[in-house]
Amino acid sequence: MWEYTDKVKDHFLNPRNVGEIENPDGVGEVGSLACGDALTLYIKLGDQKRITEAKFKTFGCASAIASSSALTEMLIGKTLEEAETITNENIADYLGGLPKEKMHCSVMGRDALEKAITCYRGSAEKKVEGNIVCECFGVTDIQIERAVRENHLMTIEQVTDYVKAGGGCGNCHEKIQEIINTVLGKEIPARKKSPVLTNLQKIKLIEQTLEREIKPALNKDGGDIELIDVSGNIVQVRLRGTCATCKKSQITLKNYVEAKLRELVTPELVVEEVTL
């Protein structure tokens, strides 16, 4: 059982401004049947470019209907410039708050309002911007980023509450976390798992590490090393100079060369010596 405020219950049981407007000045449609909620918002402007009429049709749960109803009440009497400043938080506050799992209903209201205003201004409806991150609910990185920024979201769970992203299969959780980290200005925490490198990146990094780190160290003792090939995670090298004849070369190879490459390139690497 959800803990809805009396105001949510009132707007659900006695919704204001349900219906359609004939010849509206702006229409905003969001959501879909598959997602479980959808809202169509209609607005009509009067003399001083103020919203004189706002109506809605909503498919969804009690909080979706209440959020739509509240939004229409908030809109009537406002100029478009004033209306534009309405955030999803404002809609939730107007209702005395929403359960956190239902915040996406207020976001849906804000999104419909934006679309209706865009529609009025005649600018072609923007194509879905950004890249889809959550495939279950068709949520883009831009939508997630905006929700995180505007509502100071800190966790994946909160992102799901606000825009539904991550609430289905869960495959996008890593991407959502990255967006949160970027917005919060956090460095991506040093991950135990190595970053995925392309083959070319891997080879370049191995070459750099050999040139900058390993060769100078070996050179000090009169030794040297040459990169022969990289195949998958197998790094084939040939030891030269004093190393080639040193009895401890295998120890150098494993304990120093391989360890250094694993540390600076990727932990999966295995170093093999090619003798010929």
Add this chain to the structure above:
Amino acid sequence: MNPLYFDNNATTRVAPEVVEAMLPYFTEYYGNPSSMHTFGGAVGRHINDARTKLAELLGASPEEIVFTSCGSESDNTAIIAALRSNPDKKHIITSRVEHPAIKNLCEYLAKTGYRVTFVPVDHKGRLDMDYLIRHLTDDTAIASFMWANNETGVIFPIDDIAGILSERGIIFHTDAVQAVGKIPINVKKTRIDMLSLSGHKLHAPKGIGALYVRKGTKFSPFLIGGHQEKGRRGGTENVASIIGLGRASDFVVERMTEENTRVRLLRDKLETRLVQNIPNTLVNGDTDSRLPNTSSIAFEFVEGESILLMMNEFGICASSGSACTSGSLEPSHVLRAMGVPFTAAHGTIRFSLSIYNTESEIDLIVEKLPPIIARLRSMSPFWKGSCGC
């Protein structure tokens, strides 16, 4: 306001007869059945009476009954016991529509090295038997298939499944939480190795369940502790609730006929009237093989939580398969497994009756619900009249 209670698959009213039987065990006969003194020891005999009554309900022997704390514990015990007793076998087979107690446990086990096959169902919720048979292997440690589905009431062909599995010597567990007390069950006739049940679905209190374990089935306890339940489940017996479950077993046996006649007719009347009076309304599941008390009805183009809350204004209690009520964002896994379209899944309501329901209650729902659906549809951007979209 007295509730119009149509959510009996969620939980049932504890029968006053059951409460009456339980009460002395709180303040009078409060001894521990494990004690040496007569005061405590006598309680043990009453527990065994309750065990005998429950065994009779299932056609089992008393010693084949292990009392647990709930249906979920029984389910967990059955699966884990089978895996521990057959450590070489790493395959589990179950269905895609099981209760979370089985589904989530199997998904968890799949992450810990077991291979799990989830057998699909068709659009009416019927099990794909060919698929089941094809996926049995020598490595299969346990098969677990629910007797009746909690959301749709669809009954699986447990006799057939039991036959197939016993032929191959595979341990068969059934989650019969929704079936026990509603339809006749006889483990003498059906070759089941383990069966889970829950007290509060059959007019006993919450917090008591049982697991039937066929004599000779290899077993290993889930809750390790004292010697209670012959070492099959540690923990001091929940005496009063066990007595309650025993009394409830008698209670449902006495009312089994009523459940399958009067209650079934009430359910059928409710369903028929709603489908007749409300356009774009569908019944989910196989109506030919279904519990007598359950009806899962989809009202297209409206959302379940809104229906429930508007019914709530009239004191009507039911539940929904929609996303919004469960706290998840997707409709129930059962409806999705059946391929129920989103237009219908989001607006699915489950009515589940008991012997306490009356005809006048049905009439009230039939009167109140059509305007609720019409009102919500008038608000829905997808509703374009009874012709559909």
